[in-house]
Amino acid sequence: MLNDAEREVVLLSLRVAGLAVAASLLPGVLLGWVLARWQHPLRPLLHGVLMLPLVLPPVVTGYLLLWLLGRSRPLGRAWHELSGGHIAYTTAACVIAAAVVGFPLLVEAIRLAMLGVDRRLELVSRSLGRGRLATFLRVTLPLALPGLLAGAVLSFARALGEFGATIVLAGNVEGETRTIPIAVYTLLNVRGGEAAVLRLTLVSVALALAALLGSFWLSARQRLREVA
């Protein structure tokens, strides 16, 4: 059904989205927990900042990332030290852009899942002799897991569809940064590209739908846990 170039595009998208979610998990869990448990007047501010990529125009997000990571910036120079190249127009840039725009979905799902874990369960665990970390790993995290996975799947779907930040930060390099949305956009401007566009669109819809359904199923599992 897909030709070689198209297959490469789909595989790249899946790889980028997968890496983006994998990289977001640990910060997502930590920040989700902080947002769920930290009582402090500054918490809403932290929450707001973490939610920004959800509401900012993706190209703006992309520009901010460029501003942060460009070759003349400290972080950009550090990257240059580590890898010998510059971050813009690489697959790594795709992963970063995808991770950043998907992060709010992940962290919010984790926050809600952790809020749903009865704090008294955590007190009982601690009164039985398990410390804070042990309680987190044995009680909070396992009980929040379905919600966490729902968030991961949702942010995976978002990452698959990311265009604005990707095009600004990572450009349109065939094989390196041409993900499904960018490929579709490119093909729309090419005569006779409609058939390819249709094929990629179908793949895109199928993947997104599968991700959404998976996310709904996992969310329902999370709600069941909270009732027990």
Add this chain to the structure above:
Amino acid sequence: MLLEARIRHRFRGFALDVELASDGPVLGVFGASGSGKTTLLMALAGGLRPDEGHIVVSGHALCRRPGGVCLPPERRRLAVVMQDALLFPNRSVRGNLAYAPGASARLEGPEGRRILEVLRLAPLLERGAGHLSGGERQRVALGRALLAAPELLLLDEPTSALDAELARDVLALLLQLKRELAVRMVFVTHRTAELLALADDCVVLEGGRIAAQGPPLEVVQRPRALGVASLLGVDNLLRLRVLGHDEEGGVSLLELAPGTALAAPLCHAEPGDRVAIGFYADEVLLCRERPAGLSARNALAGVVTRLTPIGYEVLVELGVGKETLRARLTPAAARELRLEPGSPAVAVLKTASVHLLGGPNEG
């Protein structure tokens, strides 16, 4: 000394200010909702850092604030059992029981076998935590707490969430744990029956302060404060004016109704002042007419206003002047005396049954 605690804590418009010391081995904390008993329990468990606190359990200092250390719950060796069991839903019964450090080993040993036996948990071991009845959950929660080998158990209203029959079962289990396994406990409750059945020593909390302390039977039979009395279900609570004192006779006379005086134990109030008194309906006798040659100082004439059957008894309400007195009789007695609304009757009450109560303005 099982427990010594001095705790002061302000929390959303509520202030807890208590000081207590008890040998237990089972201490009951009695109070209505909002009296501060859960806050007290949380402070003991370590779930809450009091503004000022000094808590010592079996000689180990758990908390000294301000200025000292306040141990986190995991270092306190006090296992908490909540009202609604709170089992870990993602684990089996065995997984819950073996949760505490060392519990797994204890479960296999003689101690564990004994606990499983007393709590009848052996058939439940492989079940999921979500597949248990209310009573089973409570038993698993108790087992889980005991297998943590705590210094003492903290129980938050152990039978409040259960129906009467289950509550009786769990109470019997707690008694068994106390007698056979020498488990020491501090439990919070608002049920007098639970307090009397289980506690060796008790404190009564009201509005964040201790209103009474002592052996439960004493506290219940001789309530010293108006708040405690109404809490414990004292059926007759009255505020009456002092008429005079008879020092030689050992009574103070209070005005129940114009022309009717109630003899209460000698008190220090001035004639004209009001005092609060209470007495139990169980201790009131009823007669058709005033008896002669009776030792009881009180024979109060009135008119029956209502009869209410309650369980195996009848609650009779007697109007004396503007006040209502309550007496508990057997149905047989009510029948024999032919009591019905409108019948005249005389309430007989010993002076000793009348308890002088400190009100909000008194000690």
